[in-house]
Amino acid sequence: MIKADRKYTVTAYIVLTVLAVLMIFPFLWMIFSSFKPSWEIYDMALLPKSPTLDNYKNIFEFSGFPKWFLNSTIVAVITTLSVLFFDSLVGFTLAKYKFPGRKILFILILSTLMIPTEMLVIPWYAMSQKLNWMGSYWSLMFPGMISGFGIFLMKQFMGTIPDELLDAARIDGLSEFKIYWKIVLPLVKPALGTLAIFNFIGNWNAFLWPLIVAQDSSMYTLPVGMAYFSSEASFQWEQIMTGATISTIPLIIFFLIFQKQIIQGIATQGLKG
């Protein structure tokens, strides 16, 4: 029995290690290739023989990457802040105030979760054209400014805060907004953190909507810029891999910093389902 167990464990380690290599290899290949000069690019060695920063210099001087990087940062940061603020405010209202129609409102918000982005892009597009938002940051950001899932999450967490606490604050003379800001928000900090992390990743990686709405190259986000840049780079793979590294590295760093929350966040998704 024990012998068989050991054998199984050894096999498991071998399989898991092979898989880990398969999962990581494309990233290593991408990063190391970005330091290779063009004549070395079809050399099958993983490590560059004469490492160079020329690809990075080239990309930062002659392509839109710096601007796209800035655009992605602006879009991801602003939409995340906006989601945190509006979702927690709406969630608080739905969880702690009794008013007619609040059940219907909540069901309506939940039902938006069922509709895929792909179906919404056409009405969004028509709307931004009607309102003359085309070509502005606003058009890139407005669909991500508030999220049904976030409202749901916030309502669930805020529902667990006892009413007595809020009443005590009211007696002490705090305004309703101050109660939300000073008492409720600090209590749901962990949930806010998870919401922020997943929103940031989602908006940083978003592709379909920015592809549709960003018509001028100065408005591209990183993924859109990366797609156009790569198809125009006529298979200069060292350039393409440099672009890919630039768009990936910030997220890998982000992931390593928040790995605990991210993996926890994914894990609880399944247990709730």
Added chain:
Amino acid sequence: MVFSLAMSFTDWNLLSKDVHFTGFDNFVKIFSDEVFLKALWNTIKYVIFGVPSVILLSLLIAMMLNRIRKFQWLFRLLYVMPYITPLVAVSWVWRWLYQPPPMGVLNNILLNLNMPTQQFLSSTEQALISIVVTTVWIQLGYCIVIFLAGLQTIPSEYIEAARIDGASRRQITWKITVPLLKPITLFLVIMQSISFLRIFTQVYNMSVQGSGGPLNSTKPLVLYIYEKAFVNFDMGLASSASLVLFGLIMVITFIQMKFLNEKSD
């Protein structure tokens, strides 16, 4: 939503002011469009090939991961990385891996092993499967984390008791672990089906000029909708096609509800 529904019955092209009500013409049109039918079939193929592979592989790996103690966190960390990183970037990395020799990394490995080289993305037969493989690589970590979390909620007493009763490891796996994981498996099957139904970014970035080629062999519904709406500006047709996609997603969600209700009965 309502807007999309209304649009699917019109011939609106976004620029003209006059919109004509055309009834079910758009639906008749898309269902007689060969490209649409091809895209619909491709989308179903993505689900059929992709979902079982990702579920089976991740379940198997999560079980192994659950058995080991050292470095469990490290493996999990490495496996999730592809899921977090931008799809566009990883699509281009894979596109390079799939290139014909002497550029393509995979083909060079095959050459070194004295095996025949493959066409991968440039063949109408292999391109879709190649994209499925990349997508499985992306989604695997997500499923592994969820399965592992599920496995860790199974009380160890169950397993111990079965062992004392003389159950073999295989019996424990099939009679205890797998049935207890049923709700989580169902959840993952639904989530993965929906994500394969909505496949777009990988295909756009791994086919020449974002065409869903070669010869539409990889074009999914979302790419068809994108082209109709934002290349041809035929919003009516695109809305009809997006309703078909929505219908597919609803059917899958409905099946999920039914399964879940059966479980709780």
